[in-house]
Amino acid sequence: MAEALKVGVAGLGTVGASVVRVLCEKANSLACQCGRSIKVVAVSARDKGRDRGIDLSNIRWFDSPVEMAAFDEIDVFVELIGGELDIVYTAVKSALEAGHHVVTANKALLARYGVELAIIAEQKGVFLHFEAAVAGGIPVVKAMRESLVSNHISRIYGILNGTCNYILTRMFTEGFSFKDCLADAQRLGYAEADPTFDIEGNDTAHKLALLTSLAFGTAISLDDVYVEGIHNISQIDIRAADELGYRIKLLGVALKTDSGIEQRVHPTMVPTSSMIAQINGVTNALSIQSDLLGELLFSGPGAGGMATASAVIGDLADIAKARSGFHYAPVLRRPALELAPHKKARISHHAGGYFIRLNVHDRAGVFAAVARHMADNHISLESIVQRPFIENQIEKTIILITHETTEVNVRQALAEIEKDGHLVAKSQFIRIERMAEN
């Protein structure tokens, strides 16, 4: 059997400890599948004394990941630190420059520095793998980078954040408010104490930025992702959506349009009969639409120590099986130096259907005014529901579903309606995503 693949693990939180544990517990099976052992020879973390339930004797300890990156007895630097972007960036860059392969689960690192790091990895002829950074245990990076090479991808969309999907699922099934469902998610450990990064859509945006690059061969461009979180979604929206045949999901969507690439993260109406509508709880899913395949859909666990460890070890196994001196392994599907610049399509140019909710004063002429502003802005309506959703005699809720229109028209119509003084509260609109026929 070939010499063991020697691994240094930086970061011993839930994921890091799971990786070390699984590599140890499944050592024989992995050696059989890879033709060589995968051996943790070094670790780095902040607190050496903490009990992590794993045996670290005979493993070289480093207080700093940057020092471990320079350790010449490792073949692979596994980065599972999260946070502290400066240190992580320095460590990963040093590891690549030292000629080590890198495996990382760090979406924030790659969303900012992915192209730069990919260039270094490709010049050094080492792997920079990141399956765990996007959808946890679902092997979407490998599928896009390796299986779909012959496909021209036109759109991807997915549920990439388990916290948001758990909250939206509970809001639908239990009828609780956003706030109560968030508290529930925090109690169960599905949401952080500070849940901002998840519920405001930033976590999804980071993952989407990586997937966009893989899909379209463009440079990663996190700043061009349009982001809206789920905190404005109310029970009225969820119930009205259900009545009209939709579920509300926080989707990350990227597609090619004539004016550039749309990257959007926002609460989205999806048809109740679609596959993506059936993805409940903390489960993640990604749909990929391409010329040769039509639609592929993957679903599975998007987070958690074990699921993330599974993805990290999959990446390690690929490195263990590769035996040549030089590896041709473009990090982002195409060589990093050949990625096209990202050309952003502005969200105002977005074309699609819209769900619009207006809470209006219950008085004569309001609906006529609303209808006129819609018509003036060339918006035609597919459905109209007017009903006292709230137990309240002085206001009414009007729900509109538009045919395909543009965002600029919708925003203009809503601004005009607002100016009329008919609204009791701020208007709500939610984009509808078209799905392939199931």
Place this chain on the structure above:
Amino acid sequence: MAEALKVGVAGLGTVGASVVRVLCEKANSLACQCGRSIKVVAVSARDKGRDRGIDLSNIRWFDSPVEMAAFDEIDVFVELIGGELDIVYTAVKSALEAGHHVVTANKALLARYGVELAIIAEQKGVFLHFEAAVAGGIPVVKAMRESLVSNHISRIYGILNGTCNYILTRMFTEGFSFKDCLADAQRLGYAEADPTFDIEGNDTAHKLALLTSLAFGTAISLDDVYVEGIHNISQIDIRAADELGYRIKLLGVALKTDSGIEQRVHPTMVPTSSMIAQINGVTNALSIQSDLLGELLFSGPGAGGMATASAVIGDLADIAKARSGFHYAPVLRRPALELAPHKKARISHHAGGYFIRLNVHDRAGVFAAVARHMADNHISLESIVQRPFIENQIEKTIILITHETTEVNVRQALAEIEKDGHLVAKSQFIRIERMAEN
């Protein structure tokens, strides 16, 4: 750029012609992703004169795939012949022995000779890839072989035949008979003129046998797959299933039990709310259950020239990117010489719930007799529906849903009921597959 990867394509039917066409049309994009060109330098087919809409000038023609297998100017032998198992086996074996990599879409070949061919490939240090053999364009082989290396898989189940799923979907949505839906599928090209291989479940069985080996590290054992087709499914079954919260799908299922590995292909009741129940038309899907990931589900196109070409070219790209002299690439996830013997669990030992349909004479005492035979065989019932499903005064339909029991008990109870002379027609039973909570 490295030297081109030189490919010989055996078989120029729909799939073979699609592969040649896509490799030509997307040559630049593929070269960019693989770091070298993938070039078809040889083809073999029966009829040189036929117009396939592809340019074969400058490509060496072979009348026989066996001769092409010996051609020393190819790096990869791509086998897309189908049928003629003797010739295909000889050609693939010769190609491997000549030191060529092999990519094949041939499930029948691998279900019979997969282990033997894998041993040769591994001894020669060449790839034997077969993504296209199992679920068309869905990259399940790569996922199981590469991404899930650290997972202990406990069960897989899937919809692996588009013809059957199309027929069952139409029976549900249109209310037509099996016969009419089959004729419809044939008219649309979703079913062969002789549909036996598909509708009797054999196609699914071949694919399942390969997946079982990948999942459990056991030798491929096609003869140990229990197979039932869909021709006995009636409208009454479909409607009664719907009322009770189930859909009927032809599933391939493999799982580990205490007495061995169950490999089963049969019409199966799946909960209406499950993801697999939403897979409609010719779409395929596979669910993989494992210790680290819980459940992963993949869905997409399971057949067709373009989808199959996508899988074949994904395999070719992997070979193009690998640059070393020796490749560590176990064909069936574990080295072929280390695969465990397949230990079969007998279908009579199958434990699960059952849907039972009895068409009985409408006379006193029949239901009591049925209930007694169930109780005598330790079968407890979850639901009972008795209704004149057929417009007919002299017979009744009794539908039973059992709690978990064993197949031997169900068969014994039904034999006893039959002996009583109460049945108007042969009894029907359909196994229920438990799903993870969505």
